[in-house]
Amino acid sequence: MTAPMKKSSGETPMTTKLPVRSSLAARHSGKIQTRTDLRSTEFFRLAACAVLLISPLITAQALGVGTTGAQFLKVGIGARPLAMAGAFSALAEDADAVYWNPGGLGEVKRKELSAGYNSLFQDQNQGFVTYASPLSEGRGVWAAGLDYLVVSNIEKRAGDTETPDSTFSNQNFALTGSYGSKTPIEGLSIGANVKYIRETLDTFSANAVAFDIGARYKTPIESLSVGGSMRNFGTKIGPDPLPLSFKGGAAYTLWNKKLTLASDFDWLANDQRSYWALGAEFWANKSIAVRAGYQFGHGQDQLQSRLVGAAFGAGLKLEHMRVDYAFLPFGELGDTHRLSLGWTF
Numbered sequence: 001m002t003a004p005m006k007k008s009s010g011e012t013p014m015t016t017k018l019p020v021r022s023s024l025a026a027r028h029s030g031k032i033q034t035r036t037d038l039r040s041t042e043f044f045r046l047a048a049c050a051v052l053l054i055s056p057l058i059t060a061q062a063l064g065v066g067t068t069g070a071q072f073l074k075v076g077i078g079a080r081p082l083a084m085a086g087a088f089s090a091l092a093e094d095a096d097a098v099y100w101n102p103g104g105l106g107e108v109k110r111k112e113l114s115a116g117y118n119s120l121f122q123d124q125n126q127g128f129v130t131y132a133s134p135l136s137e138g139r140g141v142w143a144a145g146l147d148y149l150v151v152s153n154i155e156k157r158a159g160d161t162e163t164p165d166s167t168f169s170n171q172n173f174a175l176t177g178s179y180g181s182k183t184p185i186e187g188l189s190i191g192a193n194v195k196y197i198r199e200t201l202d203t204f205s206a207n208a209v210a211f212d213i214g215a216r217y218k219t220p221i222e223s224l225s226v227g228g229s230m231r232n233f234g235t236k237i238g239p240d241p242l243p244l245s246f247k248g249g250a251a252y253t254l255w256n257k258k259l260t261l262a263s264d265f266d267w268l269a270n271d272q273r274s275y276w277a278l279g280a281e282f283w284a285n286k287s288i289a290v291r292a293g294y295q296f297g298h299g300q301d302q303l304q305s306r307l308v309g310a311a312f313g314a315g316l317k318l319e320h321m322r323v324d325y326a327f328l329p330f331g332e333l334g335d336t337h338r339l340s341l342g343w344t345f
Helices: 020-053 079-083 102-107
Strands: 112-119 124-134 141-156 166-182 188-201 204-218 224-234 245-254 259-268 273-283 288-296 310-317 321-329 335-344
Touching: 079 288, 079 310, 079 321, 079 335, 102 141, 102 166, 102 188, 102 204, 102 224, 188 224
Parallel strands: none
Antiparallel strands: 112 124, 112 335, 124 141, 141 166, 166 188, 188 204, 204 224, 224 245, 245 259, 259 273, 273 288, 288 310, 310 321, 321 335
């Protein structure tokens, strides 16, 4: 166009003998609590299975064709999440959470800067910069981001001529301010964005304001996280609505955190389309990762290739820096290569 929960050790047994009734009540309360914990664990286990295994024949159906403005807001940022086909709602816990799920910002522990530049299709250039910084005394994390896409050398003709009369460009950008924080509920973090959006096409220009909200939850099931967000809820840009979307998913790590499996479902409400993504990330060692994913539902986009939706990539992680690459084919439009850099300090 990123520690498994420790089981509580339990309270220290009381040395004073309880009366018989109190003792029975305590035992009964303990049994109720145990049953509650088991039900909670079973609930999250079933929910995870539902998200990860739901059939693409249902979730990836085309819901119709809609028209929205600010289409560039649907172009993802960051080579790591893109190499996993966008299955990143439950994994966003770095500066790129500004785009994927602001609820993950509460997990950012150090200052982070992320940036990328991509030459997409002919005369299309896209880039982004995101920054996140924890506040003092555990008061949350603030962040900011700039996402842009420019289409240059668009030809203008007043008549049917081979030589264009002139050329113009289509410039799009979104400036985002974000805040995220952990909550009193263990494992749950929430966040929100406010965005100023501007489009310019030749002599036409339009502005809009939008909001995103999101949440990320490390469930009682060890190594299982879930996340979700609502994005681009706001004013119209010119005569068109923004591409309002709802995104949610789950991620599970195994093999001593070497392998992560993730799944996301995206519903683009105003565009009347939906997509279902599966993604995987494998760390060969502490520094090198390989990634792959597939997003179902692109048959509705009529790009004449079954490879559309596939994604592949790799990453290199150093002490204070990371480099990520992603390859995404787009059928008749061509292939795209994404490169992004990240720093912590």
